[in-house]
Amino acid sequence: MNFELNKSIKILERTPAVFRALFQDLDCEWATINEGPKTWSAYDIIGHLIHGERTDWIPRAKIILGDNEDKTFKPFDRFAQETLSKGKSTNELLEEFTRLRQESLQQLKAWKLTDEDLNKKGVHPELGAVTLAQLLSTWTIHDLAHINQLSRVMVKHYANDVGPWKNYIRLLKDL
Amino acid sequence: MNFELNKSIKILERTPAVFRALFQDLDCEWATINEGPKTWSAYDIIGHLIHGERTDWIPRAKIILGDNEDKTFKPFDRFAQETLSKGKSTNELLEEFTRLRQESLQQLKAWKLTDEDLNKKGVHPELGAVTLAQLLSTWTIHDLAHINQLSRVMVKHYANDVGPWKNYIRLLKDL
Numbered sequence: 001m002n003f004e005l006n007k008s009i010k011i012l013e014r015t016p017a018v019f020r021a022l023f024q025d026l027d028c029e030w031a032t033i034n035e036g037p038k039t040w041s042a043y044d045i046i047g048h049l050i051h052g053e054r055t056d057w058i059p060r061a062k063i064i065l066g067d068n069e070d071k072t073f074k075p076f077d078r079f080a081q082e083t084l085s086k087g088k089s090t091n092e093l094l095e096e097f098t099r100l101r102q103e104s105l106q107q108l109k110a111w112k113l114t115d116e117d118l119n120k121k122g123v124h125p126e127l128g129a130v131t132l133a134q135l136l137s138t139w140t141i142h143d144l145a146h147i148n149q150l151s152r153v154m155v156k157h158y159a160n161d162v163g164p165w166k167n168y169i170r171l172l173k174d175l
Numbered sequence: 176m177n178f179e180l181n182k183s184i185k186i187l188e189r190t191p192a193v194f195r196a197l198f199q200d201l202d203c204e205w206a207t208i209n210e211g212p213k214t215w216s217a218y219d220i221i222g223h224l225i226h227g228e229r230t231d232w233i234p235r236a237k238i239i240l241g242d243n244e245d246k247t248f249k250p251f252d253r254f255a256q257e258t259l260s261k262g263k264s265t266n267e268l269l270e271e272f273t274r275l276r277q278e279s280l281q282q283l284k285a286w287k288l289t290d291e292d293l294n295k296k297g298v299h300p301e302l303g304a305v306t307l308a309q310l311l312s313t314w315t316i317h318d319l320a321h322i323n324q325l326s327r328v329m330v331k332h333y334a335n336d337v338g339p340w341k342n343y344i345r346l347l348k349d350l
Contacts, residue, residue: 003336007203011329017196021189028182127339134338141330141337145344148330151323154186155316161178162316163309164302169320 003133005113008140013105015143016098019046022150023090031090033157042150046093047081049146053100055080057139058107064122064132065111072123108136178308180288183315188280190318191273194221197325198265206265208332217325221268222256224321228275230255232314233282239297239307240286247298283311 023031023042034041040048060073085093111117118133155171166172198206198217209216215223235248260268286292293308330346341347 001336002332004203007205010201010203011205014196018193021192021196026185028179028185030182030186124339127342130338130340134336134340137333137336137338138340138344141333141344144326144329145346148323148326148346151319151326154319155323157177158312158316161176161309161312163305163312164299165305165309165313167302169313169316171320171323 003137005118005136008136009105009108011140011143012101012108015049015147016094016101018147019049019097020094024094025091030154030157033153035153035156039153040149041153043085043090043093044081045146045150046090046097047085047088048078049143050093050097050100051077051080051084052139052142053097053104057135058104060122060135061108061111061132064120064135065117071121073125075125178312180293180311183311184280184283186315186318187276187283190224190322191269191276193322194224194272195269199269200266205329205332208328210328210331214328215324216328218260218265218268219256220321220325221265221272222260222263223253224318225268225272225275226252226255226259227314227317228272228279232310233279235297235310236283236286236307239295239310240292246296248300250300 019042023046031042034044055074056076063071063073088096113132118131118136120132121129122132122135124130152171155169156175159166159172159175162169162172166175194217198221206217209219230249231251238246238248263271288307293306293311295307296304297307297310299305327346330344331350334341334347334350337344337347341350
């Protein structure tokens with residue numbers, strides 16, 4: 001096992017800056033390109049991360065740590081951003097994500113979680129029993145998995161521009 | 176074709192900030208984990224990008240744009256960082272990369288490249304004839320492909336910590 005709370009916090013608190021470094025004040029289409037119909041752009045991903053701050057990670061941790069006997073999480077809506085992001089600019093979403101993530105981390109740190117807390121369990125509506133450590137591990141690499149996704153989308157945007165170098169770039173070889 | 180010079184510059188000038196956001200002043204192992212023997216960590220990747228600034232992108236563009244009749248590029252050493260990064264901290268490499276990339280972009284902008292320039296050709300030692308536009312496209316997505324790589328490495332670091340969520344994370348499903 002590699003999970004450590006402090007190691008996770010280091011990533012979680014850096015993710016908004018990574019997204020701002022890539023997309024803030026950008027006047028071209030890198031934030032809105034995707035991999036085709038029903039695939040996600042960076043803009044979609046930021047909206048998805050915002051919804052996660054509001055309804056997924058900290059709310060589920062609260063259920064695990066709280067006194068309520070029913071430990072079942074509410075299902076997470078993976079498509080909420082389709083309506084919730086409407087009319088918002090990428091900069092507005094980046095600001096919202098930055099603020100919400102700061103609030104989430106304030107809460108996470110304020111709990112001063114013990115090993116006993118990290119072993120407490122909740123019930124995922126599809127996956128069944130999960131520990132708080134597993135929830136926090138997933139939160140951490142969920143950020144990184146979406147950075148992985150958006151970088152893949154951006155690489156593919158130039159698939160037909162690199163000429164013979166296509167053979168050297170793993171993500172383009174099979175296109 | 177999606178390549179535009181200004182669109183590429185937007186990415187190239189942001190990459191050092193993305194790396195700093197992720198790895199500067201980090202007191203845990205996210206920058207040095209890899210996927211096993213002979214695979215690269217973020218630390219290795221930053222060294223590789225530094226060597227690219229020194230010997231690959233701008234030097235090759237100079238060959239394409241220059242007066243010398245022999246347009247053949249020198250082969251790029253993909254493993255130079257194994258010796259060149261020795262003894263340097265991640266912060267030192269980040270600083271070096273940031274400075275070298277700024278210098279590269281100063282040169283790139285100073286050329287005020289025309290469409291005619293972008294169609295000029297050099298000779299890659301393995302791939303044969305390539306245009307300046309293809310070189311600059313490759314430089315751009317080479318950054319992004321390495322962000323893709325390091326985020327993959329970091330996701331896998333928690334492969335055994337996420338419990339049943341493993342099934343929801345594409346990069347972990349097949350591990």
